[in-house]
Amino acid sequence: MKAINIQSYTSTPSTLLPTTVPTPRPSPSTPLLIRITHCSPQHADLLHAQGAHQNNNAKRGWCHPPFVLGYDFAGVVAAIHPAASTGGLQRGDRVFGASIGAFAEYVAVTASAVRKVPVGVSSAAACAMAGQAVSYAAVVHVARVRAGETVLVSGASGGLGSACCAVATAVGARVFALTGDEGKAGVMRRDGGVDGVVVLDGGGKWVGEVKKATEGRGVDVVLDNTGMVDDALRCLAYGGRVVVLGFAARKGVMEGVKMDKLLLKSATVTGYRFGESGRREPGVLEEIWKGYVGMMESGKLKPILYGNYRGLDDVGRALGDLEARKVYGKIVIKVSDPEENAKL
Ligand SMILES: NC(=O)c1ccc[n+]([C@@H]2O[C@H](COP(=O)([O-])OP(=O)(O)OC[C@H]3O[C@@H](n4cnc5c(N)ncnc54)[C@H](OP(=O)(O)O)[C@@H]3O)[C@@H](O)[C@H]2O)c1
Numbered sequence: 419m420k421a422i423n424i425q426s427y428t429s430t431p432s433t434l435l436p437t438t439v440p441t442p443r444p445s446p447s448t449p450l451l452i453r454i455t456h457c458s459p460q461h462a463d464l465l466h467a468q469g470a471h472q473n474n475n476a477k478r479g480w481c482h483p484p485f486v487l488g489y490d491f492a493g494v495v496a497a498i499h500p501a502a503s504t505g506g507l508q509r510g511d512r513v514f515g516a517s518i519g520a521f522a523e524y525v526a527v528t529a530s531a532v533r534k535v536p537v538g539v540s541s542a543a544a545c546a547m548a549g550q551a552v553s554y555a556a557v558v559h560v561a562r563v564r565a566g567e568t569v570l571v572s573g574a575s576g577g578l579g580s581a582c583c584a585v586a587t588a589v590g591a592r593v594f595a596l597t598g599d600e601g602k603a604g605v606m607r608r609d610g611g612v613d614g615v616v617v618l619d620g621g622g623k624w625v626g627e628v629k630k631a632t633e634g635r636g637v638d639v640v641l642d643n644t645g646m647v648d649d650a651l652r653c654l655a656y657g658g659r660v661v662v663l664g665f666a667a668r669k670g671v672m673e674g675v676k677m678d679k680l681l682l683k684s685a686t687v688t689g690y691r692f693g694e695s696g697r698r699e700p701g702v703l704e705e706i707w708k709g710y711v712g713m714m715e716s717g718k719l720k721p722i723l724y725g726n727y728r729g730l731d732d733v734g735r736a737l738g739d740l741e742a743r744k745v746y747g748k749i750v751i752k753v754s755d756p757e758e759n760a761k762l
Contacts, residue, residue, distance in 0.1 A: 421486045421522035422733050427469030432738025434467065436730040439486065442519070442526035449502030450527050452493040452513060455756045456545035457520045458748050459736045460577050461666050463487055466518075467737070470670060481518060488521030488733070490514075492535065492545035494756055496524065505529040512756055514544035521733050523753065530700070533707060536715045541756050546721035546748035547714060550581035552663065552692040553641075554710040557585040559702070560690045561639045561661045565590025568632050570653055573643030573666050574610065575602035575746040580722050582641045582663075583612050588718040591639075594631060596624070598743065605746045609722050628653045645672070647687060651679040660687045722747025729753065 420436040428434065444451045465471035466481055466489075473481040492514040498504055507513065507529060515532035519525040535544040556578075557563050569586045573579040574595030583606070586593045594614045595606040603615045616627045629636060636655035645665035654660065665672070680687065696703035713719050724745045727736050729752070736749045 419523040420730050421519070422488060422730060424467060424483050424485050424487050426483050427474070428467055431464050431467040432734050432741060434487070434734045434737065436521075436733070439522075441524050444497050444499035444502075444526055446499055446502050448526040448528055449499035449504055450495055450507060450513075450529060450532065451497040452491070452525050452527060452532065453496040454491050454493040454520065454523060454525060454753045455541050456492040456750050456752055457488050457733075458490040458545045458548065458577075458750050459488070459521075459733065459740055460490060460549055460748075461664065461740065463489060463521075464737055464741055486519040486522050486525075489516045489518060490545060490548035491516070491520035491525065492541040492548065493525070503529065507532070507534070512541055512544075514541070514548045516548050521730060523730075530703075533711055536711055539714060542723070542750045542752070543721055544714075545750050546723060547581070547719060549577060550719075550721075551706055551710045552690075553578050553581035554585050554713065555692055555695075555706045556641055556661050556663055556690055557582055557589065558709060559706060560688055561641065561659050563589055563591050563639055566592070567638040568592045568594070568635075568655075569639045569641065570594045570596060570616075570628060570637040570650070571641045571643070572596045572646055572650070573664070574612070574615075575606055576643060576666065577748050578663055579641075579643045580606075580610060580747050581719065582643070583610050584719050585713065586639075586641070587611050588713055594628060594637065602746050605722065609747075622649070622652070625649065625652045644668070647675050648673055648679070651675070651683060651685055654683055654685055657684050658686075660685065662687065662689045724749050727751040
């Protein structure tokens with residue numbers, strides 16, 4: 419099969435091209451063979467390709483070359499190992515999920531890595547939502563956002579950010595989106611369904627705008643996708659919560675946080691690593707997926723889709739666009755048609 423195979427880490431993910439690798443087979447540990455119809459590059463794929471993600475850590479990580487890149491996908495169940503439980507999934511079912519190896523024609527996965535595409539949802543939309551259960555979990559399970567609270571989302575136009583905005587809005591919060599430029603602010607005003615948009619400036623004037631929008635009180639919750647805890651604490655109301663989800667803006671350099679601000683505001687700062695918490699607490703993960711898929715089915719979560727990408731040849735271009743910060747919402751690359759038959 420064709421796949422984006424990482425033989426060694428690369429500093430230029432935009433130049434990656436598909437090569438031919440062995441097609442995976444269903445096995446007792448990964449019993450479902452999925453024919454991939456769509457895949458969706460995310461920030462973590464850039465880090466995986468560069469060897470800059472915690473999953474690449476030589477001692478603690480599990481993602482080392484050679485490996486097939488990619489995480490989020492939608493596809494069709496093409497084959498099932500006879501000796502394994504598949505959670506009720508059958509050959510031909512349309513599914514979506516996340517598992518390393520998604521930038522390929524086929525991937526073999528565990529039953530818990532995929533869910534059936536909800537009725538009325540397209541495979542492309544499901545693919546765009548595959549990685550965003552993180553956002554649902556952060557809003558509902560970690561920050562425990564309540565109706566009427568105010569929420570600020572950093573990196574709001576990004577994959578996790580736009581889904582954080584949608585989930586927080588769905589639970590009845592007043593949501594403010596923080597974006598890097600006026601273009602992305604426009605997208606969030608038009609398609610983000612949020613109550614307000616604040617554009618970052620080089621200085622700290624934008625913090626004043628957040629305060630003004632909250633009648634001087636500050637926000638109850640900051641969902642931080644970019645690595646800005648110090649700034650988040652400046653925007654926070656007394657007793658507020660910050661959830662650290664990612665460091666998209668930090669280029670690998672972690673920030674120092676002024677601890678007195680935590681004390682003075684009686685603030686809570688919580689880190690959240692979705693993959694690891696799911697491995698440690700599978701029961702909670704199931705609960706998260708149930709709630710998240712339910713929200714998708716109710717029509718409250720609709721992805722914002724960016725650009726037009728077709729085939730694995732377009733993975734490099736997509737990663738380059740992500741790296742250049744051109745992208746808002748999610749890129750979805752169409753790899754094959756859901757209606758085709760498996761060519762095994
Ligand atoms: N906690 C978890 O379990 C988990 C799971 C998956 C991913 N993550 C992490 O969460 C973060 C967000 O992921 P994502 O998939 O939503 O990424 P994404 O789609 O690329 O969005 C990131 C957003 O951050 C903003 N940003 C600010 N400075 C940036 C910079 N220097 N480079 C790139 N983006 C920058 C961008 O918005 P503006 O241009 O408007 O500022 C962009 O829209 C990443 O750090 C990712 O590794 C965490």
